[in-house]
Amino acid sequence: MTRRPLAPWTVARLAPAALAVLLVQGCVSMAPQYDRPALPVAATYAAETAGPASAAPTSTPAAQVDWRDYFSDPTLQGLIGQALAHNRDLRVALLRVEEARALYGIQRADQFPTIGVQAQGTRARTPGDLNLTGRPQVASQYQAGVGMATWELDFWGRVRSLKDAALENYLASDAAARAATLSLVAQVADSYLSLRELDERLALTRATIASREESLRIFRRRYEVGSISKLDLTQVATLWQQARALGADLEQARATQAHALELLVGKPLDLPLPQAGLDDDAVMRDLPAGLPSDLLANRPDIVAAEHQLRAANANIGAARAAFFPRISLTGAFGTASAELDGLFGSGSRAWNFTPSLDLPIFDAGRRSANLDLAEVRRDQAVAGYEQSIQSAFKDVSDALSARRWLAEQVQVLRATVAAQAERARLAKLRYDHGASPYLEVLDAQRDLLAAQQTLVQTRRALLSARVGLYAALGGGTQAPAAPSSIPPGNAS
Numbered sequence: 001m002t003r004r005p006l007a008p009w010t011v012a013r014l015a016p017a018a019l020a021v022l023l024v025q026g027c028v029s030m031a032p033q034y035d036r037p038a039l040p041v042a043a044t045y046a047a048e049t050a051g052p053a054s055a056a057p058t059s060t061p062a063a064q065v066d067w068r069d070y071f072s073d074p075t076l077q078g079l080i081g082q083a084l085a086h087n088r089d090l091r092v093a094l095l096r097v098e099e100a101r102a103l104y105g106i107q108r109a110d111q112f113p114t115i116g117v118q119a120q121g122t123r124a125r126t127p128g129d130l131n132l133t134g135r136p137q138v139a140s141q142y143q144a145g146v147g148m149a150t151w152e153l154d155f156w157g158r159v160r161s162l163k164d165a166a167l168e169n170y171l172a173s174d175a176a177a178r179a180a181t182l183s184l185v186a187q188v189a190d191s192y193l194s195l196r197e198l199d200e201r202l203a204l205t206r207a208t209i210a211s212r213e214e215s216l217r218i219f220r221r222r223y224e225v226g227s228i229s230k231l232d233l234t235q236v237a238t239l240w241q242q243a244r245a246l247g248a249d250l251e252q253a254r255a256t257q258a259h260a261l262e263l264l265v266g267k268p269l270d271l272p273l274p275q276a277g278l279d280d281d282a283v284m285r286d287l288p289a290g291l292p293s294d295l296l297a298n299r300p301d302i303v304a305a306e307h308q309l310r311a312a313n314a315n316i317g318a319a320r321a322a323f324f325p326r327i328s329l330t331g332a333f334g335t336a337s338a339e340l341d342g343l344f345g346s347g348s349r350a351w352n353f354t355p356s357l358d359l360p361i362f363d364a365g366r367r368s369a370n371l372d373l374a375e376v377r378r379d380q381a382v383a384g385y386e387q388s389i390q391s392a393f394k395d396v397s398d399a400l401s402a403r404r405w406l407a408e409q410v411q412v413l414r415a416t417v418a419a420q421a422e423r424a425r426l427a428k429l430r431y432d433h434g435a436s437p438y439l440e441v442l443d444a445q446r447d448l449l450a451a452q453q454t455l456v457q458t459r460r461a462l463l464s465a466r467v468g469l470y471a472a473l474g475g476g477t478q479a480p481a482a483p484s485s486i487p488p489g490n491a492s
């Protein structure tokens with residue numbers, strides 16, 4: 001099969017467009033070369049924060065551990081799933097991603113010409129005093145064809161820099177949404193642990209109230225028969241009232257915590273009654289801290305900050321390109337005739353091709369100010385990026401320290417509770433044998449309840465520290481998941 005050569009008029013018509021495409025493909029970006037800023041933190045975490053309980057190097061990094069694998073409590077898993085589906089703050093963050101995607105699509109479209117079909121008809125009367133003939137004249141004109149709106153030839157990379165900035169903003173919003181997701185998971189887990197802490201403290205307090213109420217009943221009978229003094233009865237009654245006051249305070253705190261959890265979940269709660277106290281195995285015990293450099297890829301907030309820095313860097317390129325001439329093309333090809341039935345007749349072909357060049361000579365420093373603004377915003381983005389790294393480093397260090405020292409506190413408090421329980425038992429025996437006043441028993445029982453409450457609080461704090469460490473290390477960001485949608489043509 002032989003190919004027919006193009007007609008000369010066809011070649012002449014297509015040559016400007018082909019030249020423009022070649023020039024656009026070869027355009028250069030005037031954005032400064034991007035160099036990732038150096039880490040403004042130490043190369044490793046402090047040795048005293050990790051402690052002897054740190055995970056083995058072979059353990060799976062937190063970024064590769066999905067939250068479904070990290071949190072083993074079925075109730076907690078259900079709450080996290082509901083929060084991811086119904087939380088309004090997360091919904092807004094995800095919609096912002098879609099907004100950024102649309103803005104990127106708009107900016108990317110500026111790289112290509114806009115071509116459309118045009119049709120126009122005009123009929124006008126010109127008065128005689130405006131004609132050389134001195135007589136009124138009625139004229140008609142009809143046009144139909146394909147036209148190209150004003151298209152900038154991106155010699156200096158202005159349009160491309162704006163497209164790159166829009167893409168980086170989109171990626172930053174996507175990373176910010178992932179950061180919001182991780183934060184929501186951690187908040188739900190921590191709120192759930194706080195609720196279970198209050199449930200366990202309430203159970204201890206209710207048991208204490210019941211025990212002291214029974215003691216008050218017995219002591220009131222003894223007082224009626226004259227075997228004890230009114231002071232002893234008053235002391236027992238006071239201890240009972242203190243336990244009731246603590247119970248009321250815990251009930252109010254639990255209601256408030258339940259309301260906060262409902263807000264995070266985004267729907268009314270229907271939690272099953274706790275069958276046991278806080279489960280120390282509800283969170284994985286071992287998470288390796290890794291190196292601070294790992295946070296650059298694992299922390300979505302740091303990823304978002306770097307994309308924002310890249311966007312600011314690209315905007316500098318657009319501001320620099322504004323100092324050079326802006327060249328644009330406009331053209332159309334079709335038919336034109338004075339009569340409607342003559343549009344498609346022979347000899348009605350019409351075309352126009354209009355290149356234009358625009359270079360402001362005086363703008364009162366507008367372009368220089370825009371360049372200064374872009375550079376200042378780039379410097380701000382650098383500071384924000386470095387601050388994100390420092391905040392992440394602090395979060396991990398704090399979580400590691402809390403994990404180590406709270407674990408030791410739990411061991412100490414367990415021994416303290418055991419000692420206080422033994423003290424209360426011995427004080428009761430001494431009182432039963434008349435070797436000590438009942439005040440000693442009351443003091444021992446009060447100290448035992450306080451130690452039990454403190455132990456529950458510290459155990460919850462340890463679990464919260466593990467949740468915080470999971471979030472600080474970018475938990476689940478590298479876990480297998482459905483592939484994220486990237487707008488097509490991001491490499492163009």
